Amino acid sequence: MKLTDLKKGEQGELTYVPLPRLEELGLIPGMLVTLRSAGPGGSPVEISCGGCDLLIDRKTAEQTEVKPCASFWQGSPTPEKPPFSTI
């Protein structure tokens, strides 16, 4: 599902990251992210990961894919899972 499909406050595990820039900022497949809010008109989207907050435009957020989870440990990857392919 898309990152923007998460509900406010809901956590998801990244499965696909559309831009190398996001990877440089630490958003890598397997990472847990929380959707916090969206700006006026739905853009930008605010997400939380690794204890820090990021703003990304809606189009990029829609291209980012996650799978929902209810993990207690926010911002922590799950090392036992195999890495997913990224572009």
Next chain:
Amino acid sequence: MRIVLAGIPNAGKTTVFNHLTGQRQHIGNFPGVTVAFRIGRSGMDEIIDLPGLYSLQPSSEEEQVAVRYLRENPPDGIINCMDVTNLRRSLALTLSLMELEIPMILAANMVEECVPAPDLQKLEEWLGIPVFEIRRQNAWAPAVMLRLIRGEIQKGRHPTPPVRGSATEKYRWLDRHNPLPPLASRRRGLSEKLDRLLLHPLWGTLIFALIMGGIFDLTFHRLGPLLTSPFRQAIESMAAMAGAIALPLLRAVVQGAILGVGSVFSFLPSMMLLFFFLAILEDSGYMVRICYLAENIMARLGLSGKSIVPLLIGFGCSVPAVLSARTLGNEKQRRLTIRLIPFFSCGAKLPVYGMLASILCPEHPYLAVFAAYLAGILAGLATAALSPRSRVPLIMEKPPYRLPKAGNLWHRLWGQTTSFIEKAFTILLAASVVATILQQFTPALTYTASPSESILALIAGIPAPLFRVAGLDDWRLISALLAGLFAKESIVSVLAVVLPGGMAPQAALPFLAFALLYPPCVAALSVIRREAGWKCTLQMILLHLAMAFSAAVLLRFLQAFLRL
């Protein structure tokens, strides 16, 4: 030795740089680009404050320049400033910097606001790099920090990267091997509470409008004129004294130089005030929130939320507005923003609008002034909508709110002010001398007190027939517009001299349209040329001339059609 400060954005490099160098710093530019960086000295060592970067795979022009510098001019040592409250991202850059195999130390910043307190000893043992803790109260910090990095350089010791490769591989390694527990800023909770209000679509926007309105009110209405008035009085006194010079040409040059210098220093206090308030907005973290609120609207125009700030500053003055566009990382968006700035009528045009509004709409002049501002904004939005777009994804960190540091504010203010003076001073001085000579001398180069005999009148008379279709074929109107190229407010003063009886109402509307849309002043154009290049500047001049002329002609025909 040459020591570079490297770190992710907002890691506190500026604070460290200011502590290391004090007043012994200046702004430098990488050749061929507008990216500015600061160079200072600490003893015999040269300290370079690089733009912030997240990895050695650059995304913006600033990052490209920083990475190119590191690779092509390897420094003797690196002080890697890290924000411990953003440890994961900071360490990812540290791993990239380690690949350069240059002696390095870590300067751990924001330690006091970190929860829980980080175990820096463990960090040092894990990475094999000396870690220095920066504490606010530690006045000896700069000397100790430098001794540490010099020690690493002298021993020829550089860290061995435990992992090489892509950002993903580095982050996976960090997540698997980081011995420290998750760290966060103690300010995060308060920031979240503040953001519930400040990022609210309605209340946040209102608060933003109030803050910007307050800044403009203080800068251009209350404090600014108070600080500017002594300069203006001094300039006027000096120009009057210069009137006693017997030789007319020398008198014109001296008066022109005084007026040129005066015109820069007369609005310098307002500029410094504006820079000061903007620095507070940026250092406090509120600037990011402004971008958040404006992103959706700006994206529809092919811009980013960050563009809103330069455009709003343009309501004050185009010169600092163009300079502030440097914060936009993407070159195409930066140029588009710069192209739009002149459409946001600067403060110098207000007296012009006021004068014309009293002719056009004497019962409600404020409506006419408001309509003029609105027309400018709409013309700008139309230009943006018709301009080629390049979608640049918005990806920004949202830092917690922080109290701006006085030392940083001062250094930033000083740097921006000197940069502004350097850019505007020379061109304004030259233009002012030329304008004064043109107004006071006949084509035979004899002095004249009559404007109608001056070179300016002759020059203004040349294009006058072309303006017949716009109803502006009067050399007096053209001379006022020409004078406005040097300073917009001088349109009013020139018209007061050449048209003491006032302007004919039929000419007022097309004149307003032309004054609203024609090219900005010489100071703004010189800064635009430095920031965006000759090609962009010439394109803007032609576009503005075309739009101004077309609007004047259209309104003239409308007037004739409606028999106004």
